[in-house]
Amino acid sequence: MVYRVHPSERISHGVDRNRFLRLLSEHVGGDGLLFDPEDLRPYECDGLSAYRELPWIVALPKTIEQVQAVLRLCREHGVPVVARGAGTGLSGGALPVADAVLLSLAGFNGIMAIDRANRTARVQPGVRNLAISEAAARYGLYYAPDPSSQIACTIGGNVAENSGGVHCLKYGLTVHNVLQVRLVTLDGELLTLGGSGYDGPGYDLLALITGSEGLLGVIVEVTVKLLPIPPCTQVLLASFDSVEEAGRAVAAIIGAGLVPAGLEMMDNITIRAVEDFVHAGYPIDAAAIVLCEFDGIGEQVESDLLKAGDVFRTQGATGVRQSTSEAERKRFWAGRKAAFPAAGRISPDYYCMDGTIPRKRLPEVLRRISELSAHYGLVVGNVFHAGDGNLHPLILYDANKSGELERVEELGGKILEACVDAGGTITGEHGVGVEKINQMCVQFGAAELAQFHAVKRAFDPGGLLNPGKAVPTLHRCAEFGAMHVRGGQIAHPELERF
């Protein structure tokens, strides 16, 4: 399916492709440029594979100077640019844009330094998330944020999306674990943002860049914080007779002052799909299960497990099991990590949502999702970072049934709007990309969006970096019908062109 670009987001340039390839080849070199349809095909989508678009040109630079040269040429000729890491993103952030250069950072895959005393790793953006922990393991250190795609996704993409993972409840998102980023602006300037210290002077452009989805610049180096590998880790598996009870138990765990390393929830649809696939040892009759992990020194973990077990039982758990071995602990988690592919086994297609709500509203939002699921006649599985209030409803469908994807998208939109209504947000960790760009009109008012566009112009006045992603134009919102319009007018006349 081709993504429907809003007219206000379209960037037109009359540049001849062969001429531009010649200009690029002066800097990037022959093997660093792809233009044959066959070579472009692998780049036509990211993890949101419902949408596809063939890139105009793929550039694979190998040095910072080459990135600078590509961006300068694009700016000079008004050619849009989409940066891409491993392409595992789930919201279409790396989806190619028509007539745009796709800038792949895959070639930047070197670990430049691991500083044991300061517990940091300086790496190139194309290094895989898990590769950092693997390299740091010899020093007893690891990189904490662990998106489910950590085997494949790159740290540059993690920074661009502000990725989370199972352990971000305790250890924070990417933004809490990144110390410095080197960024090339569209002008070709190389900026060093952040530093080895804890705080720095000047505006916090490091945090601004983190999660900016490739709209402000291209990340060419990342320095991350490393943590000591905890000496002890144990997980509890609690079963419940209803998802509402499980939701209340999650809120009660946090309310009891416990800080689990991971606190995940799964409903019956997902439990059955997973159990059938990886035999994780889950109770297939439970309406919902909660996985609750603690790490630290043995005494702390033991004490936390006892307290958490009591909380679960008080909240009506029908069973509470503790992993009895490291093998069993890994099996419990293997089930969680296989939840998405397991859904793929029971349904031809599935659509993974990503909304965040205040924890205490988990029961009611789960109820609302179940009502919406019934209304649309589409099965929704729930598997998510319950401790963060970060939902991942999986809508099961069949793309070959005409009109079904459209219904899925409508249901998805309604689920996100229910999250916003509950005081939450339309994305927890997957980013907005193209997927949730309309819901941004529900999330934010005109004043906030106008300020976003003003910040964007401070980096990219021509709007060439990843156009049509993450931040909707006010015109898109007016059309979507959800703009908080004041007195019938879009605020900020100077933003009329957006």
Added chain:
Amino acid sequence: MVYRVHPSERISHGVDRNRFLRLLSEHVGGDGLLFDPEDLRPYECDGLSAYRELPWIVALPKTIEQVQAVLRLCREHGVPVVARGAGTGLSGGALPVADAVLLSLAGFNGIMAIDRANRTARVQPGVRNLAISEAAARYGLYYAPDPSSQIACTIGGNVAENSGGVHCLKYGLTVHNVLQVRLVTLDGELLTLGGSGYDGPGYDLLALITGSEGLLGVIVEVTVKLLPIPPCTQVLLASFDSVEEAGRAVAAIIGAGLVPAGLEMMDNITIRAVEDFVHAGYPIDAAAIVLCEFDGIGEQVESDLLKAGDVFRTQGATGVRQSTSEAERKRFWAGRKAAFPAAGRISPDYYCMDGTIPRKRLPEVLRRISELSAHYGLVVGNVFHAGDGNLHPLILYDANKSGELERVEELGGKILEACVDAGGTITGEHGVGVEKINQMCVQFGAAELAQFHAVKRAFDPGGLLNPGKAVPTLHRCAEFGAMHVRGGQIAHPELERF
């Protein structure tokens, strides 16, 4: 002393004060405006009392609508605005600017909600830092960041400066503990940035605002994260024969995988001053002491204390004492908290610096400070957040001796430059304000400064918010002689006016 504004930073407006007071009084009301020199005097400086300037007008709004009205009027008439919390800042961020409105948020001092289930507090910006913890105590919760001024400083000022404190090694700076800010822009728009969830869509303007020193907008509401009060807290006091050894011991504690709640260091000059003042029980013959606190459950704390004691002894500590009672623990910390006033007792004046360096370079930087101290003939005491590598050298001097303050400032500048040379930054937690604005030219190159100015223009195109603070103009840097000039030219011709 009047602060020397650079000509490129001066905002001139020809507005008549009485006329502007009349315009303001239509919105703020008579008792919310101060203009008599006597009433203005208390606002003439903040914690950096070396610099003073009488405000043009002080406005004390009580509602968000009043803040919006004041900012709209200022924008319309080209009048600069300086926002102020409690005025405890140490870098002159709230220093009045000539012909500018000083906007005091002191009247916004209500705690609006404490949400126990989500562990958050929603407060007005004029609420004192400690008042949040006091109000949350009934639920067993507290707000972690604890600047030394926490009795007096306000949460709005904390956000504006991204304040730290003794416990930020473990619990993070303000930016890690703030979930949402409501901000009024110079246009008078009310923006809601961040949210109750962990991450949100759109650019991370919440982080951008945090630490922006009043240059981007005026904070009118803050929602902070609360933490459970730890059940057990204990502190170790380790003594050393040299500051270098103490510095190495600090790096070794972190290197051993320990995460103290606080890790502070003090040299002999400070130890003696403190001991004479509050009788904290410090060993007055030690060249340096390190205070190392752990919190958590009893077993964890005991285990950490044992490990930390071993590390200190291995690193050459001449003595390691553990607080034997809560009273003794509080006494140990009372000494640390009284270090600044204690310096005030042994010297007519002192100047508190604030630089950050990578921990492993503590010994060499401390040596360099001692060399600089000898060279300038000025006594420097050291008391600081060693665990964060955040130095607070205290330069002792006598402001009545002609030319001494100038020598102090020169020495201070050299100390900050030594921090930057060591891979550090010119501020850890006190902000840049006017104090370190020249050193920003050392810290950043033209490309970074140009990007800062572009971001500033996205919020405040006329440069009316807190002009002359935090981010130097390129002209100032060219004059200061430290701009990283490329090919003899200031980069970015469009920034020539800066």
